[in-house]
Amino acid sequence: MAHPFAVGISVTSALENLVRPDVRPPSLAPNPEMDPLVLEDALVEGQLLDVRFDAMRKTIGALFDFKGGLQLREGNTAVLVAVGVENFEWNSGEPSSVPTVWPVMGSRPHTSGHRWAIDLSLLGNGGLGIVAQRAHFYGVDVPGMDDAQPVLDEADDATVRTGFVSWHSPFTLVNATSFEGTL
Numbered sequence: 001m002a003h004p005f006a007v008g009i010s011v012t013s014a015l016e017n018l019v020r021p022d023v024r025p026p027s028l029a030p031n032p033e034m035d036p037l038v039l040e041d042a043l044v045e046g047q048l049l050d051v052r053f054d055a056m057r058k059t060i061g062a063l064f065d066f067k068g069g070l071q072l073r074e075g076n077t078a079v080l081v082a083v084g085v086e087n088f089e090w091n092s093g094e095p096s097s098v099p100t101v102w103p104v105m106g107s108r109p110h111t112s113g114h115r116w117a118i119d120l121s122l123l124g125n126g127g128l129g130i131v132a133q134r135a136h137f138y139g140v141d142v143p144g145m146d147d148a149q150p151v152l153d154e155a156d157d158a159t160v161r162t163g164f165v166s167w168h169s170p171f172t173l174v175n176a177t178s179f180e181g182t183l
Helices: 157-163
Strands: 010-014 047-054 059-065 077-083 087-091 102-112 115-122 126-132 134-141 170-180
Touching: 059 126, 077 115, 077 126, 115 134
Parallel strands: none
Antiparallel strands: 010 170, 047 059, 047 102, 059 077, 077 134, 087 126, 102 115, 115 126, 134 170
């Protein structure tokens, strides 16, 4: 039986199924062209769309649109998963009354012993910081998400919902990588 997230196989389950502490990338998944779990600025120009925090399971999932990514050009979407979260910081930067996507201006991952951490600098002086015991990155293709995004301050809610990837989107796994801390 094939792994449920095997490379090149379309998955009818949703992206949200990647954000579970028991899910790990398949061992045969190719690595992304730049590993965002260890290389600085690999996430630059991706757009952070959503962050999910499961406090009971100490797991965070960050959903990115990657059509405009500079370093990661395979796949149109990415999911970053942190497991065993010890610290989570969010700074929305400049206030806004309209929905906002958050272009990544800088990403600085680092490891220390059994911990993995990342600091994202986001357009508009925003930021996201995570410290965790494990991390996984999934580069994926979501059908129908290769077109330009709607302009958020001009689009109605229905257009926004259909114009952006969501946690409920089906996907095809393109690449993956992991950091498994040792205790």
